[in-house]
Amino acid sequence: MAAELTLQDVSLQFGGIKVLQEVGFVVEPGQIFGLVGPNGAGKTSLFNCISGHYRPTSGTVRIDGAEVQGARPATLAGHGLARTFQHPALQLHATVLENVLLGAHSRLPGGPLEWALRLPRARRAERELRAEALELLERNGLGWAAHLPADELSHGLHKGVELCRALLMKPKLLLLDEPAAGLPHAEVETLIATVRRLREEDDITVVIVEHHMGLIAALTDRVVVLDHGAKLMEGTAAQAQSDPRVIEAYIGKDAADDAA
Amino acid sequence: MTLLELEGVTASYGPVQVLDGVSLRVPDNGAVGILGANGAGKTTTLRAISGTVRAGGRIVFDGKDIRGLRPDRVAALGIAHVPEGRGTLGDLTVRENLRVGAYLRKDAKGVAQDIDYCLDLFPNLQNRIRSNASALSGGEQQMLAVARAIMSKPRLLLLDEASLGLAPSTAKNVYDAIRRLRIESGIAMVVVEQNANLAFTLVDSATVLETGRNVLTGTSAELRGMDEIRRAYLGG
Amino acid sequence: MDKFIQLVVDGLSTGSVYAALALAIVLVHQATGLINFAQGGLAVLAAYVAWWLTNQGVPLVLAILLSIVFSFALGALVERYLMRRFERGDPDTAVVVTIGLLTLITGVAGWLWTYNNQQFPSLFSLETVSLLGVSVSIRSIGTTLAIVVVMVLLQALFAGTKLGLALRAVAVNPQSAAFSGLPVGRLLMVGWGLAAALGAVAGALVAPQLTLTPGMLDNALVYALAAVILGGLTSPVGVVVAAWIIGVLENLAAVYVGFIGFDLKVAVPFILIFVVLIVRPQGLFGRKVVVRV
């Protein structure tokens, strides 16, 4: 069920500023794909072009062969695309479970009248997905927090909740925007394990934007490095880390030595 | 000569005690790191110093007890806080942000010079000078946040997670600039940093916090050599 | 043709009334990030104070100056002891608090000075001059010019002065502003005080024309808000121009567009807002804010 994502010559302009210049790559179904580059290189913009929050100025974005550039994010969600955000955006006063259940929105049947009347179909579906959401939380070590308000959880746990929310959408293609940012080392390890398991158990294609080279190296099958809106190189993480252009533009000489 | 001294500082959010007796000593021109896991109380320690949380214990800056002072009074004494998440003024332009930073200064000429100095320190800001801060990239915002802080000509800089969300090379650039600033101006610093490797490029000594208490204090060299520290906090 | 020009001039004069109130709303918004429904109420209260002083034999100009001082103090006190509790909370609640304040102030004015109409002496004479074949009263010209002066001062305050910058900084992010040594509380008080003082100027300018009653500016408030939205919340020049546009277009539409007429001309500013905002969400003169996702 994992989706194939194809980008061809994607360009994006704001006013006169070229944010992306003819970026293209193919993510095979089931791959874990990394997107790296310095701040301002256009990674998040590219992400937004894929998720429909931006409309590329030119070029095509295909999910399983169907052109989707310019489609609204809400439509793309129907195509099996899910994403997380750089700063996890949870409903802080709602419980963790309610937050996760939001991901089930498109899978729940029925119009407003049906829900207002609490017809059996809606109630049954809600009950089933509630159970599924709890199981999902449990599987990700968050079962204990299901009924706590989200604002009582730490930043790192928010990221986990957000991931569960995206997973409850049963996506074919998952975009993760800086999942490791602000996480202490131990939690990054957990994250790596989680994403690995995702691929094995859930059959999802994953695209990750991340600065944490350790995570990129440990997880990804392929990476694309962006710089100034253009593709600098494509290959494995190891190739990227040893590519002099990447070191120059992204990792920095000394830092490359430091990063153990 | 000690510029800043914390002794047995406590703080809580509601009934939740976050600082449980933190001590810290920053010499004149010194730079001290605070390391630790999420929720260990690093950020809260900085907030206690800058007056944004109510704290107990003793906080002495330049011989004066500053505990309980309002944030703007603390700033007026020469302590500049660069908060986590940068705290730039989004609707204001880069230049306006810098001018706000110099709010307390009366020397117009000196302010103009310092703006030039900041732009020299962070060349990326040069061509964004008229942009709204909210339109800057993450790295540029971090640079702006630091630049705005030094516009007040502080004697002590509180730096909270300056590398958060930055690409390695960008984070390095920011730290390079701060190191240069330290060398050129001699501003003392308290640096909270998740990435301990990066922190050690800047600070002389550091303390490790755990559940609101100091558990280890030492020079950079000492701490860097300790295996357990490496494993637990440095991601090694 | 004469009638056309006269209608335009009339519209500018009416627009100036909206503009006076709109400027005060912009000021408080720039300084606290809040839409203040009570702004008109504060202006009316100031006008009553000035009117009461003139009745005690105080010369008009001095009375207005005293009312400006009074308003500054009142605005600052209102911020300190009322609004501060709501400034960090839900903005809807803060707006509702200003609505409550408007009701309270109107009630106080009605209680102290009755709901009867009072004649407020004008700073400018009612004599007319002929310009381009149309007649304009010196009062209209004076009011309009005074509003332009206020607008320029306000623009200069925000764009050029340290105080203006500090007020804006506090509105954007109070805590971060405090880290730069800005005395946040005092600046918020100053912001409200200035807005109230500006309201006092506005009240003194328009009271002769509208006749002083506790609800004098209630009907103008909606127009002023429309001008604020249309002109862009950040731009004093923008809101004044927008207020003029509203005043003029409203007149022209009433006279020259048959199905609108004088009864539905009130729809004009809203249609205008709708059309403009679809094209330019930040308003005619507002600064576009680019936010990174």
Added chain:
Amino acid sequence: MARVVEAPASSAASSFRRRPWVRRAGPLVLLVVLVALPLMLPEGANDTLARIGVFAVAVLGLNVVMGYTGQVSLGQIFFLGLGAYVTAYGVTNDWNIVLVFVLACLVPAVVGLVVALAAARLGGLAIAMVTIALPIVGVPLAKRLSDYTGGSQGLSARFTDAPEGTGLYDDQWQLYLVFLIGGTVFLLTRNLVRGRYGRAFAIVKGNENVASSMGISPYRYKVLAFTIASLIGGVSGFLYMVVVQYTSPETMSFGHSIELLVAMVIGGAASIVGSILGGAFYVVVPDLTNAIDPSLTALLQGALLLVVLFLLPGGLASLPRALTRGRRRSRAGRGPAAPPTTPSSTTGSGTAAEEPETERQGHA
């Protein structure tokens, strides 16, 4: 750091509410009270309760679009007025009363839908200004369409006298109608703002980017919320005619729209109970200030509003929370919760099947 290990979720009050027999008996008791109340109260109290019902429904509609979905609407009174006019017109033309009711719901809903299709493109204050135009233009429009609206003299329609044979007084009959129709609307809305649509509205209010990446089109859900609010506004207009039996352009003057907004915030935004309290505030406060001193009503109303919000910035519905704040603070403190130190983290699964009511969703 200090950890707050959470004892299962809640204060005594809500765990009481969660007991099965309470949850089943509660509605029954409420129903009995609602049936008995009109028979036992004096006429004046029944009249007041009925008027509270009218405006509670209007506030509820406003809550759907503003409290739950976050779109500032200053036009709610227009839909009340529209519903009232449709009702008055239908009744004076002797249309079937059921048809009149349906039209009083549908006409405002359709108008609301059309307005929303345009207005929902705007955000923030802009949508406030476009919606405030509804009552402001509605008043002269109602005068212009005097063939249907009776112009500035308005329309009277007395159609809710108690039917012969019921043995009820008019006020009792009217209150029953309000309870029946208003109660149904409240029940349906309460169901709607929990579950699928409640979560969707909440995320549209909270973060449109997240909403759209969940497959929730913010535009469509804003339009939906606005349409539902208009429909509920129409119902409140029908009830207005049930109780007041007269409508004129003044019914929808924009000042009342502002007062509805005040009532919503005073009652408590995004709260079912708050809608009722808001309706009560709207109705009772003018009566109360009249009783204290009719020449000082504006002053007293303003002062009362400020005092209430100063003490309870979250509105009247937050009173229980405010009273138990001391106890709550221990759990709601800023310190982030952490996983229990023991790995047996299975506390949640047992209660899960019982679908605990999600109080937080609605602050109800």
Added chain:
Amino acid sequence: MRKHLRSRRALGIAVASAVAITLPGCAREVGGGGDGGSGGEASPGITDDSITLGITTPLSGATAGPGTCTVAGITAYFGAKNAEGGVEFGDGKTRTVEIEALDDAYDPQQAAANYDQLKDEVFAMTAGLGTPTNRAWRDAAIADEVPQVLIMTGDPLFSDAEESPWQLGFVPIYQNEGEAFGELLASSGQDHKVAILSQNDDYGEGYVEGFTSAIEGADNIEVVEQLTYEATDTSVDAQITQLAASGADVVFNAMSQVPLVVSALQKAQQLNWKPSWFLPSNTSSPGAVLEPGGGAAFPGIYSVSFAKAPASPAFAEDEDVKAYLAALPQYGNYPDPPAFPHCQWSWMVGATLEQAFSEMTEPTRENFMEALRSIEDFQAPLMLPDTTVNTTEDGQPAVSTVVVQKYNGRGYDTVESFE
């Protein structure tokens, strides 16, 4: 206004209604709902030594000025009477008259609520200002058989005895005022071009209707332009500009907003347009309108009236006026000189009610309505010569005769012809 309309029982009502909600009592008075007081038994609101009257009127908001006046005039009238011991009724008893006034802020819904609150405590409702606010509970008053009389609206519905058996308006219907001026103009013998500016509601329409019906067939009168404005407008400059362009020499002005009338007069002068004006009775006060508006600049300002203008020097020595001006601050809690004619009108309402009371032989609402409907040619205090209260003519309110007056720079003179 430093006054308190507070009734002694006001707090009692509040407490009682709170108690009513929390502690449901089972008793319900027989006679609530549909069937009002019947036969010889006393109606609510009247005892052997007192009678209570209810008013719902705007005391806050845009119409609070005239609204406050409507309460002040009648309160002053009966205050003075009570101070003399009370009012003598036709049944031989002397009763003090209490006024219970509530604020409706010109909101029909609130007016209806006020009525609901007052109906079982007051004997009759009276003097309230406003068309929609009185219409809102007219049906209910009929059903409950509660008098709603001598109210301040020129809406003819209230003076139709068939349609409104328990109602009676006080002030002339708007049509009458417009008609009086139209007749004057039509009989002037000269050609006139008339410009009309009217408020866009039943008030403005009524005036215009009366005026146009009076000039129908008069070929010396031509209406050259007719415009409207909204009561909520902040300015009528554009209307005046357009009317001035029509070249009219007479303005028929049907506006009820004092500030706008003042600015209309000023604007016309600025345009150097000096027509003759007709102003309605409620917006033609010499002190509040014509002086600030510079009325002396125009060749003629006409108005219609049935009440003496207390500020006019002509009436400085008038006994009625002196009594009235003394009572208003003392008993009506209205310290300033009256700014609206409604103060005088409701003073006359008081006198008219007293006249009805004196004919009442039973303490019932039916009997009161009968007595009220049989007043003929009663010259209430403050009434101008040639005007009277006459309640026997169906289709007309208590006052239906008006005289046309012309502004003389300080007050008004009654005129017979248009000069």
